[in-house]
Amino acid sequence: xxxxxxxxxxxxxxxxxxxxxxxxxxxxxxxxxxxxxxxxxxxxxxxxxxxxxxxxxxxxxxxxxxxxxxxxxxxxxxxxxxxxxxxxxxxxxxxxxxxxxxxxxxxxxxxxxxxxxxxxxxxx
Numbered sequence: 001x002x003x004x005x006x007x008x009x010x011x012x013x014x015x016x017x018x019x020x021x022x023x024x025x026x027x028x029x030x031x032x033x034x035x036x037x038x039x040x041x042x043x044x045x046x047x048x049x050x051x052x053x054x055x056x057x058x059x060x061x062x063x064x065x066x067x068x069x070x071x072x073x074x075x076x077x078x079x080x081x082x083x084x085x086x087x088x089x090x091x092x093x094x095x096x097x098x099x100x101x102x103x104x105x106x107x108x109x110x111x112x113x114x115x116x117x118x119x120x121x122x123x124x
Contacts, residue, residue, distance in 0.1 A: 019061040024092030
């Protein structure tokens with residue numbers, strides 16, 4: 001089965017990581033073109049294209065954050081940090097690394113596997 005369609009925590013984690021990288025990549029040129037538009041009046045089309053793309057994909061990102069948070073029972077502070085990271089250039093990369101390495105991987109390592117081989121995270 002593909003990692004993108006996998007069930008359980010591992011599938012939700014992979015989908016979150018993919019969306020964090022996509023949203024983080026789209027917001028950087030959006031901020032650059034917005035700055036150019038403000039100072040020179042050019043790049044209106046680029047701002048609209050990247051703005052709409054980032055806007056719709058940010059909604060998908062929020063859904064993946066919610067699904068992952070539900071599956072591993074994250075604290076509300078972690079959820080809010082993950083959601084806010086999609087609004088600042090470069091922050092999704094840092095928060096994704098931070099949440100995955102510092103929070104989710106330790107939860108997966110300490111949780112016993114279930115009957116289907118998937119590891120369930122303990123509540124935080």
